[in-house]
Amino acid sequence: MKIDIILAGVGGQGILSIATTIGYAAVNNGLYLKQAEVHGMSQRGGDVQSNLRISDEEIFSDLIPKGQADLIISVEPMEALRYLPLLSKTGWVITNDQPFNNISNYPAVDDIMGELSKLPQKIIINADQIAKDLGSPRSANMVILGAASPFLTMEYQILEDAIAAQFASKGQEVVDVNIAALKAGREYAMKNK
Amino acid sequence: MQKLLLLGDEAIAQAAIDAGISGIYAYPGTPSTEITEYIQKSKEAAEKNIHRTWAANEKTALETAIGMSYAGKRAMASMKHVGLNVAADPFMNVAITGANGGLVIVVADDPSMHSSQNEQDSRTFGRFSMIPIFEPSNQQEAYDMTRYAFNFSEQYQIPVIVRITTRLAHSRSGVTMAKKQEENKLQMPKNLRQYVLLPAIARKQYNELIEKQVHFEEESENSIYNKFIEGSDKSMGIIASGIAYNYLMENYPDRKCPYPIIKLSQYPIPRKMIKKLYDMCDSIMVMEEGYPIIEELLRGILDDGKTIKGRLDGSLPRAGELDPNSVAKALGFKRYEGNPVPEVVKQRPPALCVGCSHIDSYNALNEAIKKYGEGRVFADIGCYTLGALPPFNAINSCVDMGASITMAKGAANAGLVPAVAVIGDSTFTHSGMTSLLDAIIDKTPITVLILDNSTTGMTGGQDSHGFGRIEDICLGLGVEREHLHIIKPLRKNHEENVALIADELAYDGVSVIIPTRECIQTLNRRMRQKFKAKAE
Numbered sequence: 001m002k003i004d005i006i007l008a009g010v011g012g013q014g015i016l017s018i019a020t021t022i023g024y025a026a027v028n029n030g031l032y033l034k035q036a037e038v039h040g041m042s043q044r045g046g047d048v049q050s051n052l053r054i055s056d057e058e059i060f061s062d063l064i065p066k067g068q069a070d071l072i073i074s075v076e077p078m079e080a081l082r083y084l085p086l087l088s089k090t091g092w093v094i095t096n097d098q099p100f101n102n103i104s105n106y107p108a109v110d111d112i113m114g115e116l117s118k119l120p121q122k123i124i125i126n127a128d129q130i131a132k133d134l135g136s137p138r139s140a141n142m143v144i145l146g147a148a149s150p151f152l153t154m155e156y157q158i159l160e161d162a163i164a165a166q167f168a169s170k171g172q173e174v175v176d177v178n179i180a181a182l183k184a185g186r187e188y189a190m191k192n193k
Numbered sequence: 194m195q196k197l198l199l200l201g202d203e204a205i206a207q208a209a210i211d212a213g214i215s216g217i218y219a220y221p222g223t224p225s226t227e228i229t230e231y232i233q234k235s236k237e238a239a240e241k242n243i244h245r246t247w248a249a250n251e252k253t254a255l256e257t258a259i260g261m262s263y264a265g266k267r268a269m270a271s272m273k274h275v276g277l278n279v280a281a282d283p284f285m286n287v288a289i290t291g292a293n294g295g296l297v298i299v300v301a302d303d304p305s306m307h308s309s310q311n312e313q314d315s316r317t318f319g320r321f322s323m324i325p326i327f328e329p330s331n332q333q334e335a336y337d338m339t340r341y342a343f344n345f346s347e348q349y350q351i352p353v354i355v356r357i358t359t360r361l362a363h364s365r366s367g368v369t370m371a372k373k374q375e376e377n378k379l380q381m382p383k384n385l386r387q388y389v390l391l392p393a394i395a396r397k398q399y400n401e402l403i404e405k406q407v408h409f410e411e412e413s414e415n416s417i418y419n420k421f422i423e424g425s426d427k428s429m430g431i432i433a434s435g436i437a438y439n440y441l442m443e444n445y446p447d448r449k450c451p452y453p454i455i456k457l458s459q460y461p462i463p464r465k466m467i468k469k470l471y472d473m474c475d476s477i478m479v480m481e482e483g484y485p486i487i488e489e490l491l492r493g494i495l496d497d498g499k500t501i502k503g504r505l506d507g508s509l510p511r512a513g514e515l516d517p518n519s520v521a522k523a524l525g526f527k528r529y530e531g532n533p534v535p536e537v538v539k540q541r542p543p544a545l546c547v548g549c550s551h552i553d554s555y556n557a558l559n560e561a562i563k564k565y566g567e568g569r570v571f572a573d574i575g576c577y578t579l580g581a582l583p584p585f586n587a588i589n590s591c592v593d594m595g596a597s598i599t600m601a602k603g604a605a606n607a608g609l610v611p612a613v614a615v616i617g618d619s620t621f622t623h624s625g626m627t628s629l630l631d632a633i634i635d636k637t638p639i640t641v642l643i644l645d646n647s648t649t650g651m652t653g654g655q656d657s658h659g660f661g662r663i664e665d666i667c668l669g670l671g672v673e674r675e676h677l678h679i680i681k682p683l684r685k686n687h688e689e690n691v692a693l694i695a696d697e698l699a700y701d702g703v704s705v706i707i708p709t710r711e712c713i714q715t716l717n718r719r720m721r722q723k724f725k726a727k728a729e
Binding site for chain 1: 196198200223224226227307308360361363364365366367436438439440442443516517518521528529530531532533534535537538539540541542543544545546576579583584651652653
């Protein structure tokens, strides 16, 4: 088993929380993992990505080679497109459809959606709305992770367990709402893939 | 043994704790910051009372680590590559004094300049000072080699470098710990003149350093971290140092590279091992994350031996970090490289945060200086360097820590009056105070803005030595009371702040203006913690 994932977003959007959940799930199931992160200057509202590699064999490169990512998971639609050179021919793009507009020349949203719709394998989801409907706007990233879950080649239950462990210190309520977000995202993906 | 998911930086930090250090000394700098932060957050480090507060700069950090080593205890100094420039004076000389307690200097290089002004390769400094370098290729080696480095340092009474680059520093993987070691006891150097570098003693010590080289090289030949891996195809031999080895192996999914390989992670360079590869193969490919150091040495001045491939002949890119794709090309593989980025995607450069005090400071400065024309603002290193970008376009330099004030002084000496310096509070206490003293002594007409956001912002909000002290420091250095102002950078104070800056621009001497308002990031963090504490 081997999966290469690009996590994408804008500095401050918390893409690493998604990485933490997947990473926890992987490591607790005896898999190898490498996760390259962006620290420093770009965290100030610039584009950020994380290369997440999971395998049942030793992993060498911390970076995913171009054209080899199995998944792009993005919390922002334009950022999903930025990493297309990394995506494999059979790869999936899972992205939030809510723009994060902090630049003066942000493109027209229709143009971004037009590019996304051209992709052969994609899940485009309004994670913000789904999280809001669940009464937990801060769980949007977990909705996106849920939408990506059918493609992770990992048992779904393992992710729920990881969330339970990750949020345990914040109380059962927080755990429950994040698991609900995960489920909602997953359901959307199953229906729309 | 326990397995932890650690960044390369954190693996080094955990290794330092487990190796029994008594102190970590550092100034924040990407990609090295997380080493010290990990130790600062460690319960174990707190229980053991390991010294772990930030230093004013890399020079004071390294000197303090040298003092701890003198007293027989294990010490680590960590810094980014350009930080070693600041610490170069103690660094070059501690090679001559040698160490007593284990002394490990961690330097995190930043090839491709993700968060830096240059991509200098610290292995050059290792050669320059003639001390051993350890260059781990992964997180586990970062842990293991740091432990090894402390033992090596004590065995040979020599400071050593652990050199990593951004990708390893900021990439996470599972790391297995080894048995912990107790702290050393206080113990003076056997020779109390070891650290007295009077010329007569320095000459003797220098000879000893030269004599040690043969032992260092012997260690490199036999090190478990330098591996000669046999291969059947002798048309080429490959030398892969540090994390370059990972990119090489990535290109052989079955892990079977046909060429003989030297996986190199310990310096000085093991010459016998290299000779064996050279004699065995028709050509040599050198893969290095950084400068083509091994490649240049292998080519020599005349470059008239066997064919050498690497960064100098274009097989690999001359600058920037390596990646699996550039290495694939060098090996002659043609790989699918994905679809291009659609044109609709726009650049998203980093920017000052919404609510950042620097925004108001720059808006005021831009308006006050407008009538003098462009090109008069010398800035420094920190979040406020982003003032170079639109919409501010406010600054004209960012060279090195503290250079803003001294460059403004030089420009003013040349006749560019008024000249302005913009520097942050932490950068000011790092390297700006002596610059300001120069200007005061000369009574040079410059206006200095010390943007005081009470933190080291760009690296994530570490404590600043300048906290609550900037005004007193300026007065102590000799800034005139009537030309020292603290202002509050807020939109509602804009007109008032513009007028004050304009007045000081017209003053024929040193003025210091301190726009003071807390970093919005640290403020938010503080408020969240306060809220949380209240809720509990």
